[in-house]
Amino acid sequence: xxxxxxxxxxxxxxxxxxxxxxxxxxxxxxxxxxxxxxxxxxxxxxxxxxxxxxxxxxxxxxxxxxxxxxxxxxxxxxxxxxxxxxxxxxxxxxxxxxxxxxxxxxxxxxxxxxxxxxxxxxxxxxxxxxxxxxxxxxxxxxxxxxxxxxxxxxxxxxxxxxxxxxxxxxxxxxxxxxxxxxxxxxxxxxxxxxxxxxxxxxxxxxxxxxxxxxxxxxxxxxxxxxxxxxxxxxxxxxxxxxxxxxxx
Numbered sequence: 001x002x003x004x005x006x007x008x009x010x011x012x013x014x015x016x017x018x019x020x021x022x023x024x025x026x027x028x029x030x031x032x033x034x035x036x037x038x039x040x041x042x043x044x045x046x047x048x049x050x051x052x053x054x055x056x057x058x059x060x061x062x063x064x065x066x067x068x069x070x071x072x073x074x075x076x077x078x079x080x081x082x083x084x085x086x087x088x089x090x091x092x093x094x095x096x097x098x099x100x101x102x103x104x105x106x107x108x109x110x111x112x113x114x115x116x117x118x119x120x121x122x123x124x125x126x127x128x129x130x131x132x133x134x135x136x137x138x139x140x141x142x143x144x145x146x147x148x149x150x151x152x153x154x155x156x157x158x159x160x161x162x163x164x165x166x167x168x169x170x171x172x173x174x175x176x177x178x179x180x181x182x183x184x185x186x187x188x189x190x191x192x193x194x195x196x197x198x199x200x201x202x203x204x205x206x207x208x209x210x211x212x213x214x215x216x217x218x219x220x221x222x223x224x225x226x227x228x229x230x231x232x233x234x235x236x237x238x239x240x241x242x243x244x245x246x247x248x
Contacts, residue, residue, distance in 0.1 A: 014218035019063035026151035029129030058159035059144035075114040087115035139164040153248035171206040180215035196225030200232030214240035
């Protein structure tokens with residue numbers, strides 16, 4: 001299993017970067033996890049659109065889904081007209097995305113004419129080629145779903161989440177725990193996100209093999225947060241590097 005970081009910024013992309021987007025490869029299966037601002041550009045640097053068959057969105061916040069709009073326009077082009085990737089949205093996702101684009105297009109088929117759109121059941125496993133996904137509802141401002149992606153290895157992606165038992169349970173024994181660590185200040189009352197020390201402690205309790213931090217504000221220095229994550233985890237912590245591919 002391989003993980004390529006397409007975007008790792010929170011809410012707005014750093015200069016030349018992108019918001020949340022992660023490409024998982026297992027055998028012939030290519031899975032795009034989230035598609036935030038800037039992800040479409042970076043995706044084309046590392047993969048052909050024809051190879052990306054499955055897209056799964058954790059929640060409909062802009063930094064996790066807005067590049068589905070330019071992705072849709074790419075699928076209109078003659079060179080891509082045969083492509084109809086599967087787009088899996090959380091419950092209520094279809095309505096949420098159509099509301100976003102209603103400002104300039106009222107077609108109920110804006111996405112479904114080009115993507116094969118489904119809403120996943122977060123209480124059931126989702127089988128996608130050589131991969132299977134288990135979901136967990138986690139603590140955020142809107143419904144957000146962490147994912148355990150299983151193939152030859154097991155990758156757990158936190159999505160956006162505050163500290164909660166559901167995330168800790170899903171992360172247990174993961175080969176790689178890709179976890180948001182957005183909160184730059186331990187005293188921040190932002191309950192919908194995690195701070196580095198919290199992530200490290202959670203990962204240690206869950207006995208994950210590797211911990212990778214992501215979803216950072218571009219204007220904040222996270223060096224202290226990373227040190228706190230390593231101190232609470234008890235070993236080296238990795239930081240998601242855009243356009244870098246990691247082997248699990």
